[in-house]
Amino acid sequence: MGLPPYATTGQRIWYYSFRVICGLILFFLIAPIITIIPLSFNAQDFFTFTPEMLRFDPAGYSLKHYQAFFGTEGAPWTGLIVGALIGLAVFAALFYWRGSKNVLPIIVGAALGLVIGKMWGIEGTEWMTPLKNSLKIAPVATLISVSLGTLAAIGLSQAHVPFRRAIMAILISPMIVPLIISAAGMYFFYSRIGLQGTYWGVVLSHAALGVPFVIITVTATLVGFDKSLTRAAANLGANPVTTFFRVQMPLILPGVISGGLFAFITSFDEVVVVLFVGSVGQQTLPWQMFTGLREQISPTILAAATVLISISVVLLVTLELLRRRSERLRGMTPG
Amino acid sequence: MTDATGPIVAADGRPLKVSLNRALRREKLRAFLLILPLLAFVVISFIAPIFDMLFRSVQDDITSRTLPQTVVALNDWDYTGEALPSEQTYEALYYDMFMAAEAKKHTALGSRLNYETTGISSLFRQTGRALDDVGEDVIEAMEDASAAFDDSAFWAGLFLTEDRSAGNNAASTRAWASTVSNQALRLPADVYLSNAAEAALPNAARQYAAFAMFTHTVDEDVPAEEDPWEAVWMALAQDLTAGALTYDGPETADLLAAQTAVAGPMAGFAFTDAFLEQDEDWGDASVWGTIQTFSSPYTAGYFLTAIDLELTPDGAQAVEDDVAIYVTLFWRTMWMSMTITFSCILLGYPIAWLMANLPDRSANLIMILVLLPFWTSLLVRTSAWKVLLQQQGVINDVLVWVGLVGDGSRLALINNATGTIIAMTHILLPFMILPLYSVMKGIPPSYLRAAKSLGATNWTAFWRVYFPQSVPGIGAGSILVFILSIGYYITPEIVGGTKGVFISNRIAYHISSSLNWGLAAALGTILLVVVLALYWAYDRIVGIDNVKLGG
Numbered sequence: 059m060g061l062p063p064y065a066t067t068g069q070r071i072w073y074y075s076f077r078v079i080c081g082l083i084l085f086f087l088i089a090p091i092i093t094i095i096p097l098s099f100n101a102q103d104f105f106t107f108t109p110e111m112l113r114f115d116p117a118g119y120s121l122k123h124y125q126a127f128f129g130t131e132g133a134p135w136t137g138l139i140v141g142a143l144i145g146l147a148v149f150a151a152l153f154y155w156r157g158s159k160n161v162l163p164i165i166v167g168a169a170l171g172l173v174i175g176k177m178w179g180i181e182g183t184e185w186m187t188p189l190k191n192s193l194k195i196a197p198v199a200t201l202i203s204v205s206l207g208t209l210a211a212i213g214l215s216q217a218h219v220p221f222r223r224a225i226m227a228i229l230i231s232p233m234i235v236p237l238i239i240s241a242a243g244m245y246f247f248y249s250r251i252g253l254q255g256t257y258w259g260v261v262l263s264h265a266a267l268g269v270p271f272v273i274i275t276v277t278a279t280l281v282g283f284d285k286s287l288t289r290a291a292a293n294l295g296a297n298p299v300t301t302f303f304r305v306q307m308p309l310i311l312p313g314v315i316s317g318g319l320f321a322f323i324t325s326f327d328e329v330v331v332v333l334f335v336g337s338v339g340q341q342t343l344p345w346q347m348f349t350g351l352r353e354q355i356s357p358t359i360l361a362a363a364t365v366l367i368s369i370s371v372v373l374l375v376t377l378e379l380l381r382r383r384s385e386r387l388r389g390m391t392p393g
Numbered sequence: 394m395t396d397a398t399g400p401i402v403a404a405d406g407r408p409l410k411v412s413l414n415r416a417l418r419r420e421k422l423r424a425f426l427l428i429l430p431l432l433a434f435v436v437i438s439f440i441a442p443i444f445d446m447l448f449r450s451v452q453d454d455i456t457s458r459t460l461p462q463t464v465v466a467l468n469d470w471d472y473t474g475e476a477l478p479s480e481q482t483y484e485a486l487y488y489d490m491f492m493a494a495e496a497k498k499h500t501a502l503g504s505r506l507n508y509e510t511t512g513i514s515s516l517f518r519q520t521g522r523a524l525d526d527v528g529e530d531v532i533e534a535m536e537d538a539s540a541a542f543d544d545s546a547f548w549a550g551l552f553l554t555e556d557r558s559a560g561n562n563a564a565s566t567r568a569w570a571s572t573v574s575n576q577a578l579r580l581p582a583d584v585y586l587s588n589a590a591e592a593a594l595p596n597a598a599r600q601y602a603a604f605a606m607f608t609h610t611v612d613e614d615v616p617a618e619e620d621p622w623e624a625v626w627m628a629l630a631q632d633l634t635a636g637a638l639t640y641d642g643p644e645t646a647d648l649l650a651a652q653t654a655v656a657g658p659m660a661g662f663a664f665t666d667a668f669l670e671q672d673e674d675w676g677d678a679s680v681w682g683t684i685q686t687f688s689s690p691y692t693a694g695y696f697l698t699a700i701d702l703e704l705t706p707d708g709a710q711a712v713e714d715d716v717a718i719y720v721t722l723f724w725r726t727m728w729m730s731m732t733i734t735f736s737c738i739l740l741g742y743p744i745a746w747l748m749a750n751l752p753d754r755s756a757n758l759i760m761i762l763v764l765l766p767f768w769t770s771l772l773v774r775t776s777a778w779k780v781l782l783q784q785q786g787v788i789n790d791v792l793v794w795v796g797l798v799g800d801g802s803r804l805a806l807i808n809n810a811t812g813t814i815i816a817m818t819h820i821l822l823p824f825m826i827l828p829l830y831s832v833m834k835g836i837p838p839s840y841l842r843a844a845k846s847l848g849a850t851n852w853t854a855f856w857r858v859y860f861p862q863s864v865p866g867i868g869a870g871s872i873l874v875f876i877l878s879i880g881y882y883i884t885p886e887i888v889g890g891t892k893g894v895f896i897s898n899r900i901a902y903h904i905s906s907s908l909n910w911g912l913a914a915a916l917g918t919i920l921l922v923v924v925l926a927l928y929w930a931y932d933r934i935v936g937i938d939n940v941k942l943g944g
Contacts, residue, residue, distance in 0.1 A: 069851070072851075076743065076747075079743055080743050080744055080747045083740045083743060083744055084744065084759065084762050086740065086819065087762060087763065087765075087766050087819065087822060087823075088762055088765065088766065090766075090774065090777040090778060090781055090819060091765065091766055091769055091773070091774065091777060093777065093780075093781060093787060094773075094776070094777045094780060097780065097787075104785075105780040105783060105785070105786055105787075106783075106785060106786055106787050106790050107787065107790070202434075206430050206431040206434055207431060209427050209428075209430060209431065210427060210428045210430070210431035210432070212427055213423075213424040213425065213426070213427025213428035214424070214428060216420060216423070216424035216427075217420070218417060218420055218421050218424065219421065219424045219425070219428070220421055220425065225428060225432060228432065228435060228436065228440060229431065229432070229435055231435075231439065231440070231443075232435070232439050234876070234924065234925075234928050235443065235880075235921065235924065236876075236879070236880020236881075236882075236897065236920060236921075236924055237880065237882065238880055238882045238897040238900050238901060238917070238920075239443070239446065239880065239900075239917045239920060239921050239924075240439065240442070240443070241901075242446055242900055242904055242913055242914065242917045243439075243442030243443045243444075243445055243446035243917070244438075244439075244442040245904060246442065246445045246446055246449055246910065246914070247441055247442035247445040247446075248442070250445065262438045263438060263439075265434070265438070266434070266435055266438040266439040269431065269434075269435055273431075323768070326770075327770045327771055327772070329771075329772060329883055330882050330883060334901075334904065334905070344770065344771075344772045347772040347773075347776060348772060348883065348887070351772070351775065351776055351779055351887045352886065352887060355776075355779065355780075359776050360776070360780065363770070363772070363773040363776050363777065366769070366770045366772075366773050367769055367770075367773060370765070370768040370769045370770065370773075371765070371768075373768060374761075374764060374765065374768045
């Protein structure tokens with residue numbers, strides 16, 4: 059939609075002012091997130107740009123909030139380096155052995171090793187312990203919702219499922235019910251059965267919250283899945299388990315992974331339910347941020363926020379790559 | 394349906410219909426087995442908690458559990474505003490309260506009833522402390538009459554027996570004491586309540602059994618080595634004054650001596666007076682009215698409170714204006730959610746239109762700008778707004794720098810409704826843009842061109858041709874944003890102050906601070922019903938299966 063050469067002055071003015079309005083709205087969307095990134099490098103404990111920062115004076119910037127976030131306890135560097143090297147080595151060996159040329163998994167492995175190395179042996183620090191708790195809860199919750207969710211999505215995509223709509227409504231309900239209600243109900247019920255304030259209580263509640271995302275993404279992927287492939291596999295003598303792992307799973311993997319990412323983010327970002335179902339021992343990163351925001355707001359929160367923004371950018375890119383791969387597999391052009 | 398030629402048969406000789414049916418059944422079963430683990434998981438970890446909450450919003454058995462005999466005695470009493478209940482009721486209250494105070498359950502009931510009538514909490518607490526003093530002179534008279542009463546073993550010998558044939562396990566006392574103390578009480582193994590003592594001294598036997606069970610189960614002591622509660626002494630004094638002593642055993646002489654000794658003090662004793670002496674509020678009929686009103690194990694009281702009514706002994710009434718907050722809060726939640734939804738339409742529509750009409754490459758770029766906030770942690774976005782909206786924050790600094798506001802009159806953008814609306818519009822905007830975009834993508838641009846070539850102005854073409862086709866997108870986005878915003882908790886809690894909070898914040902307050910779980914459950918139930926109704930509408934308009942997750 060360009061501007062035609064015969065456009066009148068009024069049309070021109072409208073065209074450009076519309077663009078400006080849209081620009082302002084996009085600015086409204088992005089600016090708050092972008093602004094806190096430079097603010098997190100503030101050398102002062104202020105929440106606004108100091109004159110030094112506006113002059114781009116290096117003295118106005120510092121990494122001290124990051125230092126406070128990552129902590130100086132223990133031997134962070136040793137842990138970091140050893141963890142990264144081990145992660146790199148393990149994944150490199152694994153992929154050399156598998157004969158893959160893809161370097162991405164090796165980078166992911168090194169990053170994982172880095173994180174585990176950093177987390178190793180951390181106890182009682184203000185920000186790292188919550189991060190460690192988040193990293194202990196989210197993967198387990200994701201694993202539960204992805205494994206059960208994928209099976210159920212395959213079941214739901216069969217031709218004849220009795221009560222399909224009712225089952226679907228139940229499985230999607232954790233996404234519909236407001237979090238505060240889920241949190242209240244889980245708090246009451248989990249106190250009754252002794253799960254309130256335990257690690258498994260939090261994991262189970264987060265897994266339940268992640269289920270709808272897995273169900274939605276995997277069923278959407280299965281819509282494009284050619285059923286004759288499983289029949290062909292069965293015809294060639296494969297049993298259902300082999301068919302699942304060798305034929306169906308590789309094809310729906312992008313959907314499963316993106317469902318898993320959604321579930322992971324849900325758990326990693328979740329604060330309302332963990333606030334009620336968890337106890338101090340399960341304090342997660344969002345919980346720590348929430349407490350920090352409500353009680354005494356310290357600029358370290360901005361450093362934490364910047365780290366989380368980086369993580370979400372990485373996840374967004376991963377999802378986009380997965381979507382393209384999935385569309386390529388289904389024979390569409392990536393859009 | 395077979396006819397003369399017989400049914401069509403499959404290869405294995407069975408009728409084809411049967412064979413097909415069997416295959417279908419197996420397929421259904423397999424699909425169901427695949428779904429079952431997840432279904433069971435979600436039902437246990439999510440659906441059951443929701444039902445628990447629904448149940449809690451009407452459940453209110455604390456009064457009938459803590460004061461079971463009192464509640465029964467109150468059945469014969471009608472609240473008139475003046476008359477007090479009978480002496481039997483006060484007597485039942487004494488024994489119920491004594492048991493509850495030993496188990497430390499009376500304060501919980503006091504706090505519960507305090508939600509309804511202020512002052513009951515302290516009344517219960519004080520009474521619980523003072524119960525030991527009830528009938529002091531009666532007990533002293535018994536102690537003076539025989540030294541045997543100061544011997545713990547004497548009581549045990551009187552009421553307990555190890556002979557199974559001469560005793561029973563005090564089932565009714567056990568049920569009563571276990572209910573009041575809210576734990577499973579029992580007599581020690583191979584110890585029974587003496588049938589002879591129970592026949593002659595029914596009240597005392599009952600109270601002693603309760604004492605023995607509690608001592609054994611909770612304190613983990615031997616009853617024969619512990620001094621019985623004052624309630625047991627009082628029960629014995631009541632039994633002794635009730636008539637001639639029929640008990641025949643080694644303790645008879647001591648009991649007879651006590652019978653003579655208590656006759657005097659008991660003649661002038663009434664539980665009613667004893668309670669009124671402890672606290673004159675026990676002479677206030679409205680306290681009794683409250684106990685009676687909340688004596689049923691199920692109540693509509695929490696729901697009434699949630700809509701600013703209160704359950705009084707005279708029926709449901711509106712509460713005073715200065716404590717009526719919930720209807721206001723519900724309206725505020727609705728009103729603010731609508732404002733947020735409307736702002737989202739206003740800001741989302743141009744962006745969605747731009748994305749739908751730009752070439753793919755530029756549209757993708759904008760899509761990334763929309764998805765980045767969508768994918769950023771909620772806490773990050775909320776903290777960004779908390780930082781930006783402060784009086785000394787970036788936005789006020791910029792406004793002062795530009796000269797729009799003076800340094801002294803910085804805008805109050807946070808801790809009020811404005812803060813909540815700005816922050817939540819930002820947070821929920823992607824949920825409006827995405828459905829709008831997917832609807833607009835399906836509107837052929839040729840329609841607009843056709844309208845214009847037929848002579849419509851730009852505005853008419855948009856308003857009469859394009860806009861009506863984009864209404865389903867607005868509907869879908871609006872319901873989504875509205876549903877999400879009425880249940881929001883985190884953002885209002887942080888940027889809302891006191892004037893910008895939602896009903897969710899009140900629910901959280903009642904769960905974690907005021908501990909009025911029943912009211913929290915009732916408020917939650919109302920909110921849930923609203924959300925489900927809206928969701929049902931959403932399903933009718935858009936369909937659950939069309940829920941898109943960010944591209």
